[in-house]
Amino acid sequence: MRVVEVALGERSYPIYIGEGLLARADLFARHLPGPEVFVVSDERVAPLYLETLRTALPGRRLDTLVVPAGEAHKTLATVERIFDALLGAGHGRTTTLVALGGGVVGDLTGFAAACYQRGVRFLQVPTTLLAQVDSSVGGKTGVNHPLGKNMIGAFHQPAAVVADLATLATLPEREYRAGLAEVVKYGLIADAHFYRWLGERLEGLKGRDPGILEEVVARCCRIKAEVVARDEREAGLRAILNLGHTFGHAIEALQDYRGWLHGEAVAVGLVLAAELSARLGRIPKAAVEELEQLLAALGLPTRLPKGLAAEEMLAAMGRDKKVVAGSLRLVLLDGLGRAEVTDRYPRDLLADLLAEQCAAGADPASA
Amino acid sequence: MRVVEVALGERSYPIYIGEGLLARADLFARHLPGPEVFVVSDERVAPLYLETLRTALPGRRLDTLVVPAGEAHKTLATVERIFDALLGAGHGRTTTLVALGGGVVGDLTGFAAACYQRGVRFLQVPTTLLAQVDSSVGGKTGVNHPLGKNMIGAFHQPAAVVADLATLATLPEREYRAGLAEVVKYGLIADAHFYRWLGERLEGLKGRDPGILEEVVARCCRIKAEVVARDEREAGLRAILNLGHTFGHAIEALQDYRGWLHGEAVAVGLVLAAELSARLGRIPKAAVEELEQLLAALGLPTRLPKGLAAEEMLAAMGRDKKVVAGSLRLVLLDGLGRAEVTDRYPRDLLADLLAEQCAAGADPASA
Numbered sequence: 001m002r003v004v005e006v007a008l009g010e011r012s013y014p015i016y017i018g019e020g021l022l023a024r025a026d027l028f029a030r031h032l033p034g035p036e037v038f039v040v041s042d043e044r045v046a047p048l049y050l051e052t053l054r055t056a057l058p059g060r061r062l063d064t065l066v067v068p069a070g071e072a073h074k075t076l077a078t079v080e081r082i083f084d085a086l087l088g089a090g091h092g093r094t095t096t097l098v099a100l101g102g103g104v105v106g107d108l109t110g111f112a113a114a115c116y117q118r119g120v121r122f123l124q125v126p127t128t129l130l131a132q133v134d135s136s137v138g139g140k141t142g143v144n145h146p147l148g149k150n151m152i153g154a155f156h157q158p159a160a161v162v163a164d165l166a167t168l169a170t171l172p173e174r175e176y177r178a179g180l181a182e183v184v185k186y187g188l189i190a191d192a193h194f195y196r197w198l199g200e201r202l203e204g205l206k207g208r209d210p211g212i213l214e215e216v217v218a219r220c221c222r223i224k225a226e227v228v229a230r231d232e233r234e235a236g237l238r239a240i241l242n243l244g245h246t247f248g249h250a251i252e253a254l255q256d257y258r259g260w261l262h263g264e265a266v267a268v269g270l271v272l273a274a275e276l277s278a279r280l281g282r283i284p285k286a287a288v289e290e291l292e293q294l295l296a297a298l299g300l301p302t303r304l305p306k307g308l309a310a311e312e313m314l315a316a317m318g319r320d321k322k323v324v325a326g327s328l329r330l331v332l333l334d335g336l337g338r339a340e341v342t343d344r345y346p347r348d349l350l351a352d353l354l355a356e357q358c359a360a361g362a363d364p365a366s367a
Numbered sequence: 368m369r370v371v372e373v374a375l376g377e378r379s380y381p382i383y384i385g386e387g388l389l390a391r392a393d394l395f396a397r398h399l400p401g402p403e404v405f406v407v408s409d410e411r412v413a414p415l416y417l418e419t420l421r422t423a424l425p426g427r428r429l430d431t432l433v434v435p436a437g438e439a440h441k442t443l444a445t446v447e448r449i450f451d452a453l454l455g456a457g458h459g460r461t462t463t464l465v466a467l468g469g470g471v472v473g474d475l476t477g478f479a480a481a482c483y484q485r486g487v488r489f490l491q492v493p494t495t496l497l498a499q500v501d502s503s504v505g506g507k508t509g510v511n512h513p514l515g516k517n518m519i520g521a522f523h524q525p526a527a528v529v530a531d532l533a534t535l536a537t538l539p540e541r542e543y544r545a546g547l548a549e550v551v552k553y554g555l556i557a558d559a560h561f562y563r564w565l566g567e568r569l570e571g572l573k574g575r576d577p578g579i580l581e582e583v584v585a586r587c588c589r590i591k592a593e594v595v596a597r598d599e600r601e602a603g604l605r606a607i608l609n610l611g612h613t614f615g616h617a618i619e620a621l622q623d624y625r626g627w628l629h630g631e632a633v634a635v636g637l638v639l640a641a642e643l644s645a646r647l648g649r650i651p652k653a654a655v656e657e658l659e660q661l662l663a664a665l666g667l668p669t670r671l672p673k674g675l676a677a678e679e680m681l682a683a684m685g686r687d688k689k690v691v692a693g694s695l696r697l698v699l700l701d702g703l704g705r706a707e708v709t710d711r712y713p714r715d716l717l718a719d720l721l722a723e724q725c726a727a728g729a730d731p732a733s734a
Contacts, residue, residue, distance in 0.1 A: 034692065087514040090686065115520060118521055118522055148454060152450055153482060153484075322460075323460070325459070
């Protein structure tokens with residue numbers, strides 16, 4: 001087992017990474033001071049892992065709620081169901097919520113924990129690659145609004161993250177690949193060496209080699225932990241973790257959160273952010289092509305989905321949380337392994353790029 | 368104008384107290400760094416004061432939302448309307464929300480500000496006595512759940528509180544009196560001298576004497592600011608501000624938030640907490656009678672409303688946020704001007720008191 005620490009003073013917590021951790025009662029016991037536990041999971045994950053987790057939480061009053069799976073259910077209405085269940089079962093301020101599932105379950109449960117009785121403890125138990133390398137770490141919680149992704153939420157750090165690598169074996173292929181988009185992102189923004197290392201291990205990555213996965217999850221968590229420790233509430237630096245996400249969130253919102261997976265949308269967003277960076281002379285054109293090849297080799301889309309208009313994309317991007325005083329800031333690359341948030345880019349360049357790409361249409365790889 | 372500072376490090380803020388502050392553009396300008404403002408008010412307050420406030424916020428993009436008045440609308444559904452309006456009008460993370468109204472508007476708006484884009488600035492502009500002396504200060508925000516008052520919420524401090532005493536002149540008599548219950552509470556928990564001072568100024572209090580009101584609001588805010596500065600997130604001490612509230616919240620929830628006003632329910636709660644304290648020998652019996660006389664003289668109820676069963680009251684109180692590991696803690700007096708949160712009281716004593724009081728039925732003064 002590897003342990004990565006997120007250093008946030010009194011809000012510090014460990015990320016445990018390893019095989020079989022779901023059954024480690026000793027690990028959970030360390031982080032459950034109260035007598036009550038409330039586990040939230042979804043329809044896909046609960047049948048696979050809820051019983052295992054239950055046996056790792058002995059001697060406590062345990063209630064559970066299983067919510068529908070998928071980004072379309074990351075709404076205030078689902079959070080309200082969690083509140084109803086908590087109050088109905090009489091959970092007090094000393095309860096601990098446990099999120100067992102992917103990014104949607106983690107974001108929903110974390111936000112419920114942030115607001116229930118003005119804040120209770122919670123644990124993240126991510127079971128997808130995307131959640132293990134990204135969404136379970138750092139305390140961003142929340143839900144979507146029809147007009148924008150993650151528009152309602154809170155910063156609320158978990159008490160611990162327990163990432164059982166064994167759960168990745170049961171991930172549907174498409175979900176697994178979507179998680180790889182965030183992995184590539186970490187290389188791009190913070191670690192050129194890791195980015196190259198990924199490119200040299202395509203077979204192992206696609207084959208879910210356990211040793212490679214352990215290294216991948218630990219490396220990504222270390223990068224995220226370091227960024228979050230330096231800028232917990234995204235005053236500046238932390239926004240680099242959103243490379244490609246302004247594009248990606250716009251795609252997801254325009255598809256009513258029922259189209260591409262988050263990671264798929266982010267993959268295309270990475271390409272667009274890289275392309276814009278190249279047109280500004282920040283990275284060589286060849287780096288964009290290399291990125292497209294890597295993403296395609298990992299089975300990820302590199303072109304916008306069919307049927308989006310450039311104007312819709314621009315409007316949806318204009319509702320991004322990185323808009324400051326009406327001006328949309330973007331995360332752009334600054335060489336490989338470095339990124340910055342900036343509003344110093346010609347607006348025409350962005351509009352032209354979107355016009356071209358929207359006209360070019362869908363990536364055949366992601367029909 | 369008086370200024371009371373709430374000392375919370377980087378989250379510190381001033382409470383401005385005086386006549387005519389709603390029109391003070393200079394005051395608002397200090398606390399509105401961004402170009403956008405979003406004012407939330409209710410149907411009763413907006414017709415009286417929204418225009419005045421609007422003229423005090425020149426040169427900014429200003430949007431408004433008027434919500435229905437009353438505790439029954441302090442729900443997640445109303446907060447969702449605020450999110451819809453903010454996103455519909457394109458407000459970004461640099462916006463400032465302004466709560467113009469009583470406790471309900473302040474709690475709703477503050478919670479919306481806590482969650483919108485994971486947290487934006489907000490100003491409290493309280494227009495009721497209850498909001499000026501209590502709910503606008505200290506950062507407790509949130510909404511009710513059918514099963515319990517304020518069960519969903521966040522700690523989110525305002526950037527400033529602007530309490531215009533002139534607004535108290537237009538308060539309906541019943542609303543005004545309800546606010547006096549919280550005023551009496553401050554004397555009971557923290558300031559015996561102030562408690563006596565109130566008893567000697569019944570006519571001035573009932574007649575809304577401006578000089579007396581200024582002193583009352585400033586004194587209560589100073590007490591609250593001091594308690595909040597010592598325990599922002601209610602790890603312990605802060606709970607004394609909830610004297611009488613466990614009883615009061617249970618009454619409100621059992622009436623579906625459509626019966627008594629919060630302050631009325633708190634008035635009876637104060638009597639019950641004092642009575643329990645007296646039966647435990649913590650205060651003399653005569654102090655309870657004195658309290659009942661003071662509340663009655665101010666036009667407030669001192670007996671439970673008709674038709675409540677002791678078992679329902681106990682069950683509703685059992686869902687209080689002060690329940691720790693299944694045990695209900697209560698705020699009890701410890702002499703006049705001192706209170707503590709404790710679970711050291713015989714449960715029978717509470718059950719007997721509620722059985723008696725529920726049988727005794729309604730206070731004729733509050734039919």
